[in-house]
Amino acid sequence: MRFLPATGCRAAPARPAARRHARRLRRAGALALLLVLAARAPARAEPHEPAADDAVAVLCGIVEDSAKGAGLPVPYFTRLIWRESAFQPHAVSPAGALGVAQFMPGTASERGLADPFDPAAAIPASAKLLADLARRFGNLGLAAAAYNAGPTRTQKWLDGQGDMPFETQSYVLAITGHDVEEWRAATPPDSAAPGPVEPCVVAIGKLRLARGPSGEPAVSGLFAPWGVQLAASFSKGSALRAFARARHDYAAVIGDRQPFVLGSVLRSRGWRPFYRVRLPAQTGGEAKRLCDRIQAVGGACAVLRS
Incomplete structure (x- = not known):
């Protein structure tokens, strides 16, 4: 430097x-x-x-x-x-x-x-x-x-x-x-x-x-208007590790898709930033179809607007 x-x-x-x-x-x-x-x-x-x-x-x-x-x-x-x-x-x-x-x-x-x-x-x-x-x-x-x-x-x-x-x-x-x-x-x-x-x-x-108070970017990764949420935690590292496990378990569906991470303070959860890891989708229908495929092989997910 x-x-x-x-x-x-x-x-x-x-x-x-x-x-x-x-x-x-x-x-x-x-x-x-x-x-x-x-x-x-x-x-x-x-x-x-x-x-x-x-x-x-x-x-x-x-x-x-x-x-x-x-x-x-x-x-x-x-x-x-x-x-x-x-x-x-x-x-x-x-x-x-x-x-x-x-x-x-x-x-x-x-x-x-x-x-x-x-x-x-x-x-x-x-x-x-x-x-x-x-x-x-x-x-x-x-x-x-x-x-x-x-x-x-x-x-x-x-x-x-x-x-x-x-x-x-x-x-x-x-x-x-x-x-x-x-x-x-x-x-x-x-x-x-x-x-x-x-x-x-x-x-x-x-x-x-x-x-906000976290000092981190509110969004990282390939942000999209809709997302399939696969992991969430107050710890960004924990959320990403949970996503990595999901990617490994459901690799046939998730493939090499890259996630984006939303980090923000949710007043209902206190003042610590809460991190959510999602797969990007351009429409609600696209997100639902992907989530349905993940659920069909035993995974858990939620379709949410970003």
Whole structure:
């Protein structure tokens, strides 16, 4: 990540490159210490205690420097990284995306990223990838779509050969404030309008309020308007393990379908986030047919609107 002894003599001003290098080293050391402290912290620690806020501040420094280095707007890149992982360096998605920037292993290898769980490497790599996607597709909205759905699927959608996933449509809207169809037609006029540059830590504060006390994205995975729920728990890990058992037991029906996870606070269940793992479906009828097949082989499921 980007992360002089006192002598009684006035030091000569450091060169800009040297100052940047020193700043990166300080941030790297600070993040390493914070991650160690986080690993030792009690499992039931509150999500907004000072140590967590300090870690976010360190990550924000890397996000801001990486965005500027790649020519990306800081608020745009902040929202994208938050949407990917809620600034959690060790996040793992149900689909297998890794780290704070949620690189799939194949993409990480292609981009020369040795350790997706290292924010010092993953965040700059993410910024460079987005800049490359923006040059390829012409604007930041389509770059975000390609980051989420993949360049191949995005290009096929632009060529009229497929649909843009509902999850990606929501993703682009949340990050840019514009629908992906607007980005397809042209760069929205106000997307390039000058405005106040919102610091990363300020943006994160607003995003936390929007997402609730868990600090995690409300939805991860291939979100769809309907779902077949197979597992639920106050522990996201427990819910995903229960889903994995269901996938193993009913593999003939579930196959390689990827789930999405809804995490939210249900007032009837207290203030802890409650996680529900569902298989995506575009219609209620599609969800019911899938659930009926799972029940026919002895499984339990529920059809629910997302």
